[in-house]
Amino acid sequence: MRRLLWPAIAVAAILSAGATTLVVLDARGDTAEEEPEADFPTAVVELGDITAVETWKGTLDHGTPATIGTAASGTVTRLPAVGDDLAVGDTEIYVDEQPVVLLEGVIPMYRDLGPGDKGRDVEQLERGLADLGYDGFTVDREFTWYTAEAVRRWQRDLKVEKTGTVGADAVVFVAEGGRVDRLHVAVGDTVAAGDAVLDLSGPEVFASLEVEVSDLDLVETGTEVLVLPADGTTVAGTVARREVVEADAEAEGEEAEPVARIEVALAEPVPEEQIGSPVSVEVVVERREDVLLVPVSALLALSEGGFGLQLAGQDAIVVVETGLFADGKVEITGEGLTEGTEVGTAGR
Numbered sequence: 001m002r003r004l005l006w007p008a009i010a011v012a013a014i015l016s017a018g019a020t021t022l023v024v025l026d027a028r029g030d031t032a033e034e035e036p037e038a039d040f041p042t043a044v045v046e047l048g049d050i051t052a053v054e055t056w057k058g059t060l061d062h063g064t065p066a067t068i069g070t071a072a073s074g075t076v077t078r079l080p081a082v083g084d085d086l087a088v089g090d091t092e093i094y095v096d097e098q099p100v101v102l103l104e105g106v107i108p109m110y111r112d113l114g115p116g117d118k119g120r121d122v123e124q125l126e127r128g129l130a131d132l133g134y135d136g137f138t139v140d141r142e143f144t145w146y147t148a149e150a151v152r153r154w155q156r157d158l159k160v161e162k163t164g165t166v167g168a169d170a171v172v173f174v175a176e177g178g179r180v181d182r183l184h185v186a187v188g189d190t191v192a193a194g195d196a197v198l199d200l201s202g203p204e205v206f207a208s209l210e211v212e213v214s215d216l217d218l219v220e221t222g223t224e225v226l227v228l229p230a231d232g233t234t235v236a237g238t239v240a241r242r243e244v245v246e247a248d249a250e251a252e253g254e255e256a257e258p259v260a261r262i263e264v265a266l267a268e269p270v271p272e273e274q275i276g277s278p279v280s281v282e283v284v285v286e287r288r289e290d291v292l293l294v295p296v297s298a299l300l301a302l303s304e305g306g307f308g309l310q311l312a313g314q315d316a317i318v319v320v321e322t323g324l325f326a327d328g329k330v331e332i333t334g335e336g337l338t339e340g341t342e343v344g345t346a347g348r
Contacts, residue, residue, distance in 0.1 A: 040344050042312045045332075046293045047339040052286040052326040054218060058209030058279050060229065060270060062201035063263050064241070065181045070100050071109060071193045072169035079187055079198070080180050086200060087177040089132050091158065093197060098170070099158055103128035105173035114165035117143040124173065125166060129154060169193070178202040207237060207264040207279050213244055216260050218285055225264055228280040237281070240265040288324050291331045292339065297346035299330065309334065312342035 078094035086092055091099035105124040113125055118141050126139045126147055134154050137146035148164035155162045182199040207227045223239040241263040299307045308317040323331030
C-alpha cells in the first residue's frame with residue numbers, strides 16, 4: 001500500500017469580477033462567504049528539503065527458495081526435516097540408502113565423471129572436493145588418476161563403494177547451503193531422475209514484497225531502501241533481486257495482471273523469531289533540496305486554475321507554482337515569496 005502524497009485541500013479561493021472571494025468548505029460541503037478577519041491561523045514559508053516516499057508492505061523471509069532435485073531413481077530412505085540447516089558436504093538425502101551429497105556449484109551434475117573426462121563440470125567437482133579437505137590433485141578441467149584417488153578417499157568416508165568415479169546420481173550442486181523450507185517427497189516415496197526433493201533457502205534474510213510492474217523503475221537492482229520491522233526499528237536495505245511473475249489467478253481473479261516480486265537484502269541481521277513477520281519498505285522516489293515550503297493547508301485553489309497563498313494580514317493573493325508534495329508540505333515558488341514570509345492556512 002502506498003503512502004498518500006497529496007492531502008486534500010480544504011480551502012478554495014474564487015477570483016471573479018476583478019475581486020477575490022474566499023470560499024470555505026464546511027464538513028457538509030456547504031459554502032459561506034467569509035468576511036476578512038484581522039487574526040487567522042498562519043504559517044511561515046520555510047526553506048528546506050522535501051522528500052517523496054513510496055511505501056509497500058512486505059514480509060521478512062529467507063528469499064525465494066531453490067528447488068533441489070536428484071538424478072537418483074529409487075526409494076527415498078532418509079530426508080532432513082523442514083527447518084533443518086543443510087551445509088555443503090552434507091548427506092541428508094538418501095535414495096536406496098545411497099547418499100546424495102550437496103556440493104557448491106552452478107553447473108548441474110548431468111553426467112558420470114571419471115578418469116579422462118574433461119570440462120567445467122570436472123573443475124567444479126574438483127573444487128568441491130578440495131573445499132571439503134580432499135587434496136593430492138590439481139583443480140583444473142581434467143579428471144586424472146590423482147582426482148580418482150581423492151574421490152576414493154571421499155567415498156571411503158561416505159561409507160560407499162570406492163570406485164574412484166562419481167555418478168550423476170551421487171551429487172547435487174547448489175549455490176550455497178541453507179534452510180529446508182519444504183519437502184516434496186517423504187521417506188518411502190519412489191523418485192525418478194529429475195524429481196524435486198526439497199526446497200532450500202539461503203541463510204540470508206530478505207524483506208520480500210510485490211509491487212505493480214509499472215513501479216519497477218522505482219526499485220532497480222541496487223536501489224537503497226529503508227525496512228521498518230514491526231518492532232519499530234529501522235534497517236537499511238538494498239534491492240537484491242526482482243522478477244516479474246504471474247499473479248495468483250485464484251486469489252486475484254482470472255484477469256489478474258502480472259506483478260513484480262522484489263527481494264531486499266538487509267544491511268543488518270534481524271532475530272530469527274522475526275522471520276515471517278510483516279514489514280514496511282520505504283523507497284525515496286523524489287527529493288528537492290533548498291526549496292520554499294508551506295503546509296498544504298495554506299494553498300488556495302483558484303477559480304481560473306492553479307493555487308495561491310494569502311499573505312498574512314492582507315487581502316492579497318500571491319499565485320504560486322507547486323512542486324513536490326510530501327508529509328503535509330508542498331514545494332512552492334511565487335513572486336515576492338521568500339523564507340520567513342507569513343501566509344494564512346486553513347481555518348482562516
